[in-house]
Amino acid sequence: MRLSRYFLPILKENPREAEIVSHRLMLRAGMIRQQGQGSFTMLPIGKRVMDKVCQIIREEQNRAGALEILMPTIQSAELWRESGRYDDYGKEMLRIKDRQDRELLYGPTNEEMVTEIFRSYVKSYKDLPLNLYHIQWKFRDEVRPRFGVMRGREFLMKDAYSFDLNYEGAKAAYNRMFVAYLRTFTRMGLKAIPMRADTGPIGGDLSHEFIILAETGESQVFCDREFLDLEVPGASTDFGNDAQIAHIVKEWTTPYAATDEMHDEAAWDKIPADDRLSARGIEVGHIFHFGEKYSKPMGAKVQGPDGKEHNVSMGSYGIGPTRLIAAIIEASHDDAGIIWPESVAPFDIALINMKVGDHECDSICERLYDAFQAAGKDVLYDDTDQRAGGKFATADLIGLPWQVIVGPRGAAAGEVEIKNRRTGERETVSLAVALERFGAAE
Amino acid sequence: MRLSRYFLPILKENPREAEIVSHRLMLRAGMIRQQGQGSFTMLPIGKRVMDKVCQIIREEQNRAGALEILMPTIQSAELWRESGRYDDYGKEMLRIKDRQDRELLYGPTNEEMVTEIFRSYVKSYKDLPLNLYHIQWKFRDEVRPRFGVMRGREFLMKDAYSFDLNYEGAKAAYNRMFVAYLRTFTRMGLKAIPMRADTGPIGGDLSHEFIILAETGESQVFCDREFLDLEVPGASTDFGNDAQIAHIVKEWTTPYAATDEMHDEAAWDKIPADDRLSARGIEVGHIFHFGEKYSKPMGAKVQGPDGKEHNVSMGSYGIGPTRLIAAIIEASHDDAGIIWPESVAPFDIALINMKVGDHECDSICERLYDAFQAAGKDVLYDDTDQRAGGKFATADLIGLPWQVIVGPRGAAAGEVEIKNRRTGERETVSLAVALERFGAAE
Numbered sequence: 001m002r003l004s005r006y007f008l009p010i011l012k013e014n015p016r017e018a019e020i021v022s023h024r025l026m027l028r029a030g031m032i033r034q035q036g037q038g039s040f041t042m043l044p045i046g047k048r049v050m051d052k053v054c055q056i057i058r059e060e061q062n063r064a065g066a067l068e069i070l071m072p073t074i075q076s077a078e079l080w081r082e083s084g085r086y087d088d089y090g091k092e093m094l095r096i097k098d099r100q101d102r103e104l105l106y107g108p109t110n111e112e113m114v115t116e117i118f119r120s121y122v123k124s125y126k127d128l129p130l131n132l133y134h135i136q137w138k139f140r141d142e143v144r145p146r147f148g149v150m151r152g153r154e155f156l157m158k159d160a161y162s163f164d165l166n167y168e169g170a171k172a173a174y175n176r177m178f179v180a181y182l183r184t185f186t187r188m189g190l191k192a193i194p195m196r197a198d199t200g201p202i203g204g205d206l207s208h209e210f211i212i213l214a215e216t217g218e219s220q221v222f223c224d225r226e227f228l229d230l231e232v233p234g235a236s237t238d239f240g241n242d243a244q245i246a247h248i249v250k251e252w253t254t255p256y257a258a259t260d261e262m263h264d265e266a267a268w269d270k271i272p273a274d275d276r277l278s279a280r281g282i283e284v285g286h287i288f289h290f291g292e293k294y295s296k297p298m299g300a301k302v303q304g305p306d307g308k309e310h311n312v313s314m315g316s317y318g319i320g321p322t323r324l325i326a327a328i329i330e331a332s333h334d335d336a337g338i339i340w341p342e343s344v345a346p347f348d349i350a351l352i353n354m355k356v357g358d359h360e361c362d363s364i365c366e367r368l369y370d371a372f373q374a375a376g377k378d379v380l381y382d383d384t385d386q387r388a389g390g391k392f393a394t395a396d397l398i399g400l401p402w403q404v405i406v407g408p409r410g411a412a413a414g415e416v417e418i419k420n421r422r423t424g425e426r427e428t429v430s431l432a433v434a435l436e437r438f439g440a441a442e
Numbered sequence: 443m444r445l446s447r448y449f450l451p452i453l454k455e456n457p458r459e460a461e462i463v464s465h466r467l468m469l470r471a472g473m474i475r476q477q478g479q480g481s482f483t484m485l486p487i488g489k490r491v492m493d494k495v496c497q498i499i500r501e502e503q504n505r506a507g508a509l510e511i512l513m514p515t516i517q518s519a520e521l522w523r524e525s526g527r528y529d530d531y532g533k534e535m536l537r538i539k540d541r542q543d544r545e546l547l548y549g550p551t552n553e554e555m556v557t558e559i560f561r562s563y564v565k566s567y568k569d570l571p572l573n574l575y576h577i578q579w580k581f582r583d584e585v586r587p588r589f590g591v592m593r594g595r596e597f598l599m600k601d602a603y604s605f606d607l608n609y610e611g612a613k614a615a616y617n618r619m620f621v622a623y624l625r626t627f628t629r630m631g632l633k634a635i636p637m638r639a640d641t642g643p644i645g646g647d648l649s650h651e652f653i654i655l656a657e658t659g660e661s662q663v664f665c666d667r668e669f670l671d672l673e674v675p676g677a678s679t680d681f682g683n684d685a686q687i688a689h690i691v692k693e694w695t696t697p698y699a700a701t702d703e704m705h706d707e708a709a710w711d712k713i714p715a716d717d718r719l720s721a722r723g724i725e726v727g728h729i730f731h732f733g734e735k736y737s738k739p740m741g742a743k744v745q746g747p748d749g750k751e752h753n754v755s756m757g758s759y760g761i762g763p764t765r766l767i768a769a770i771i772e773a774s775h776d777d778a779g780i781i782w783p784e785s786v787a788p789f790d791i792a793l794i795n796m797k798v799g800d801h802e803c804d805s806i807c808e809r810l811y812d813a814f815q816a817a818g819k820d821v822l823y824d825d826t827d828q829r830a831g832g833k834f835a836t837a838d839l840i841g842l843p844w845q846v847i848v849g850p851r852g853a854a855a856g857e858v859e860i861k862n863r864r865t866g867e868r869e870t871v872s873l874a875v876a877l878e879r880f881g882a883a884e
Binding site for chain 2: 005006007009033035036037039040041042043044046047050065067068069070071072073074075076091094096098099102104106113116117120121122130132137139141143153154
């Protein structure tokens with residue numbers, strides 16, 4: 001993408017309304033624009049990050065056997081009366097009336113709707129296990145939305161729902177999502193620690209939050225340092241092997257870890273002082289097992305191998321991709337701006353032409369631009385007439401993993417500079433080396 | 443994907459509520475489930491088609507220079523008061539109040555919001571042309587939603603918005619979208635005919651609908667048969683060349699074409715009788731030039747080369763991907779079910795194991811399944827214990843372009859059958875030929 005034809009509205013000043021660094025950087029880097037209380041447009045560069053985040057989530061959901069669907073945002077109140085949650089949910093639910101005065105609502109979550117889908121089609125244990133997920137906008141009318149996309153009212157959520165014959169099956173489904181979450185966050189360059197959690201309005205008796213550690217975290221968390229060394233399961237993990245998956249979950253739930261609400265001082269005191277890690281954390285995922293909470297009132301039953309009808313045992317599993325973008329920035333930035341992990345960077349390479357109009361600079365840039373793209377790299381080519389200092393500042397701010405800098409002196413000598421955004425290391429190399437570095441043919 | 447682990451809730455009976463063939467087939471093929479009046483879940487196979495349709499739209503928007511963003515579904519009433527449309531829009535607009543009694547609405551379209559984004563950042567003609575699009579859910583509270591996703595209340599829409607200094611620039615932007623639309627529909631196997639149209643509540647003075655011909659179409663259309671032979675511009679079309687793009691538009695707007703509302707009997711009578719094509723049509727896209735209709739009241743101005751401020755000249759460009767899925771089915775089906783064009787098929791190949799449990803059948807199927815997938819094909823492998831007749835009926839109903847059928851007699855001889863869903867042609871071939879046919883290595 002040529003920056004001259006792109007829409008990247010960089011802000012020079014720190015926006016006053018932004019209280020936390022991710023909100024500030026997302027506004028400054030032209031990723032988002034606020035449209036209302038807790039409501040944001042993803043601008044082009046923000047949309048690119050969102051797509052990459054969603055794609056990783058999707059790949060790991062699919063790998064774990066979940067199937068993607070897409071449910072509507074608007075739901076009928078009737079459905080929520082079946083589960084008994086319509087009156088319980090309170091003012092966070094955005095309630096709507098249509099032109100015929102029917103009561104609707106903007107879905108804050110989808111347990112009821114997906115249970116309705118399930119009961120309409122699935123009648124036998126032979127069709128289980130089943131896990132359906134979607135990535136869809138949700139609305140929760142928070143009293144005080146803030147911190148940008150970290151706590152919005154309209155936000156994107158990946159929510160998966162598992163259906164099993166009994167607790168044993170449901171626990172295996174829970175475990176698969178647990179492991180999928182470990183993999184998902186790791187692929188985004190995050191260290192996420194699963195912590196026992198309260199189940200809140202979703203209900204149920206087993207729940208983990210996945211928390212990443214960041215100084216600006218919203219809540220106090222406590223865990224054993226052992227977590228920092230645990231190995232995250234690889235891509236070859238066999239999600240069909242319940243015992244192997246259960247083993248991984250055991251490993252990741254044995255050391256002490258708790259959010260503030262679940263914290264147990266007695267257990268904490270037993271950990272050697274050097275191993276105690278008390279820090280701020282950001283919730284990036286939340287999984288629940290709630291058994292028959294929805295299947296029973298809503299009549300979602302299957303026939304078991306015993307010929308009898310059983311209420312299915314369910315769980316739900318959420319990740320907020322928009323919030324996750326902010327969390328990644330909280331965990332990975334410096335004074336100059338964002339530092340994207342390669343897997344979610346909006347572009348791989350910032351190609352910086354220091355002197356547009358200089359014949360050598362222009363021709364080398366054009367050549368690199370074509371070659372890098374042909375090698376499958378996403379390149380943002382700064383071909384604008386801004387001065388070099390401004391270009392460097394922009395590249396640092398938007399945080400692409402690599403900068404390839406083409407200036408008149410180097411160009412005359414057939415050389416360019418490569419800068420690693422994370423380490424700050426700079427290296428002057430020949431054109432041939434620059435091409436090779438990014439897998440491009442000469 | 444193994445069908446035994448997939449969620450494909452086929453209906454054996456024709457659902458009574460479905461009045462048109464696409465609605466009937468989408469329900470029967472397990473693509474959608476109705477969740478409320480004019481509101482549908484895309485089930486796994488429907489979601490796959492939707493993704494492919496959206497990806498083609500996206501590629502052609504990008505090719506034409508549009509940039510993808512994502513605006514929220516909920517908008518503030520305040521914004522719509524600025525343009526004067528809040529009171530005009532009528533009961534089709536879903537109006538909402540939040541917990542603080544602020545007036546919100548579920549966006550039926552996004553002219554106001556995108557104009558607000560534009561005016562916040564863009565100040566100079568040097569940043570033009572600009573075209574921003576998103577693919578997002580819309581809600582229009584139709585009195586009588588019907589025909590499945592063809593006329594829903596909550597529906598997906600790709601809406602693009604162009605901003606230019608003056609009419610000349612805006613017309614060039616309009617032309618680029620015009621040509622992008624021709625390419626988009628062609629890639630989905632559709633013949634779309636652009637027709638001068640009424641501008642309705644969007645406003646403006648220049649507008650085309652893109653109509654595909656289908657017996658079950660919602661409206662009467664009239665055009666010159668010449669359209670059927672016009673060549674659609676190729677992938678190498680230079681969208682940077684305004685003159686070339688204008689030439690293509692001229693070619694596609696010169697022969698007579700009109701919807702019922704715009705029909706001109708006098709002009710029609712001048713066409714030789716043999717060339718007159720009077721048919722039913724389905725609108726699949728709609729583009730508008732409306733100049734300063736929103737930029738003027740909302741103060742979206744840029745400084746021109748003359749140093750003066752100019753209200754930008756705008757257009758908007760819509761395609762409904764969910765409706766488009768139904769339109770493709772209306773245009774491509776037979777008595778047995780859907781016939782997907784390859785570009786939007788949910789899977790490329792239905793691999794049918796006629797006798798699960800037979801050693802030869804199972805091992806050949808496993809081998810083909812792995813090899814086809816390694817060759818980049820999406821394969822739906824019917825490994826269920828249903829009888830062969832049911833498997834054939836399902837494969838025909840869901841309409842994948844190719845069926846590869848493995849039965850015990852053929853398997854013993856190292857042969858499989860390949861069926862083309864569109865032509866019905868069947869061919870018995872060796873395993874080696876079957877592999878080669880789909881680009882797979884032995």
